[in-house]
Amino acid sequence: MKSCYVTELRESISYKEGIELQKKAFDIVNAGKIDGILLLLQHKPVITIGKGGGKENLLVSKEKLDELGVEIYETTRGGNITYHGPGQLVSYPILNLNKFNKDAHLYLRQLEEVIIRTLREYDINAGRKIKYTGVWVDDLKIAAIGVALRRWITKHGFSFNISVNKDHFALINPCGITSFGICSLEDFVTEVDYNEVIYNIKTKFQEVFHTELIDKARPDDW
Numbered sequence: 705m706k707s708c709y710v711t712e713l714r715e716s717i718s719y720k721e722g723i724e725l726q727k728k729a730f731d732i733v734n735a736g737k738i739d740g741i742l743l744l745l746q747h748k749p750v751i752t753i754g755k756g757g758g759k760e761n762l763l764v765s766k767e768k769l770d771e772l773g774v775e776i777y778e779t780t781r782g783g784n785i786t787y788h789g790p791g792q793l794v795s796y797p798i799l800n801l802n803k804f805n806k807d808a809h810l811y812l813r814q815l816e817e818v819i820i821r822t823l824r825e826y827d828i829n830a831g832r833k834i835k836y837t838g839v840w841v842d843d844l845k846i847a848a849i850g851v852a853l854r855r856w857i858t859k860h861g862f863s864f865n866i867s868v869n870k871d872h873f874a875l876i877n878p879c880g881i882t883s884f885g886i887c888s889l890e891d892f893v894t895e896v897d898y899n900e901v902i903y904n905i906k907t908k909f910q911e912v913f914h915t916e917l918i919d920k921a922r923p924d925d926w
Contacts, residue, residue, distance in 0.1 A: 706803055706915040708740035709926055712902060716790050719750040719777045725923055726859050729798040732926050733857055740799035741926060742909060742917060743861075744902060747788035749872055750775040754850050758785030761877035774872060781860035783837070783850035785876050791867035791888070793901060797909075801856045804913060808853055812837055814912050815862050819847045821908040822864075822901070828892050839864075844887035864905070865889065866896055 717725075722745065729741040751774060753759060762776070762785060769776055774789075788794055795818075801811060816832055819839040823830040823846070830841050839847035852859045865888040873886050890896050910917055920926055 706739040706913070708742050708797075708799070708913075708915050708917055709738055709920045710742040710744065710906060710917040711920045711923055711926070713743070713745040716746045716748045718748050719752060719775060719779075719788065722747060722794070722796065723779070726796050726798060728923060729796070729926065730854070730857055730859060733798050733800050734855065738918075738926075739803045739915065740797060740913075742906075743794075743796040743798070744905065745794050745796075746790050746792060747794055748775070749773055749787075749789040749869070750777055751785060751787050751876060752776075752781070753778045753785050754781045754783040755852075756782060756784045758876075761785045762875070763877065764875050769875070772872070772875075774875065779860070780852050781850035782852060783848070786848050786850065786863065787868075787873050787876060788863055789869055789872055791865070791869060793864040793866055793898075793905065794861070795864070795905065796861045797858055799858045799913070801853070801858060804915075806856055808851075811858065812849060812851065815849050815851075816847075817912045818905065818908045819862065819864055821911065822904045823889075825904050826889065826893050828889075840884075841887055841892070843884045844891075845884060846887050846889070864901075866898065866901055 847864045849862045867890040
């Protein structure tokens with residue numbers, strides 16, 4: 705069976721720190737030490753712009769973002785503009801797809817499937833929209849996905865809204881979409897247990913990717 709390290713960070717980190725951790729994970733996976741590394745974390749408030757663009761979907765000035773304590777970062781992932789912040793689970797799977805399925809389209813669907821199966825644990829019927837990558841509850845987006853590939857090793861991943869600050873999402877047209885809104889797990893569940901969400905994500909990730917997750921408390925343990 706394939707195996708991946710999994711590391712959960714409990715303190716919110718900057719987006720730049722997340723990029724640096726992904727680089728470290730990429731180098732380890734690329735060297736063949738492990739089939740993949742799954743990072744689970746939360747970011748400090750940041751708006752990121754992907755390779756698909758999105759500056760036109762930023763609805764406020766840089767000065768307003770500074771006032772609110774929200775960073776802005778241009779990144780290498782696919783997709784348009786999005787927001788990350790506390791109350792949102794960000795998952796960075798750094799996987800060697802040569803060891804899994806060498807199919808970028810399938811990989812996106814698998815990431816969606818992890819979220820969809822997790823939401824079933826809360827009796828939430830989530831699904832996909834044909835035109836848009838991500839996971840939806842009716843017409844509300846609960847998880848965004850943006851990835852990059854290098855040497856068939858994945859970078860970036862998904863963001864799953866648990867109890868996110870929706871006022872910050874109002875600073876942008878998320879993913880460039882104006883016809884639909886966003887939602888969080890807390891909109892459907894009375895009491896959200898973050899540890900339970902992490903457990904469910906890890907369990908469904910193992911199921912979908914047919915891999916064993918090996919807990920590593922810190923990136924220094926990789």
